[in-house]
Amino acid sequence: MKINEGITVTLVIWNVMIFIIYGIDKSKARRGSWRIPEKILLTIALVCGGFGAWLAGITFHHKTRKWYFKTVWFLGMVTTLVALYFIWR
DSSP, X not given: OOHHHHXXXXXXXXXXXXXXXXXXXXXXXXXXXXXXXXXXXXXXXXXXXHHHHXXXXXXXXXXXXXXXXXXXHHHHXXXXXXXXXXXXX
């Protein structure tokens, strides 16, 4: 496997993990138990995790009313696309 393929697979796995983390947080919200802090959710989405966070937001109806989450999800998608551009060019 080439390095660019490995990094791409890593980004996919990272976004799947973020999707799962957002799902766990939504589950905890429904049960009223301890939650994952918003700072953590925002940070992991911003660091090349926008696609996983955005998809989780839509799937679980989680954090979709907060404008700053939508903004960070978009920025996270942009950072992912920029990273992929430089990896594959």
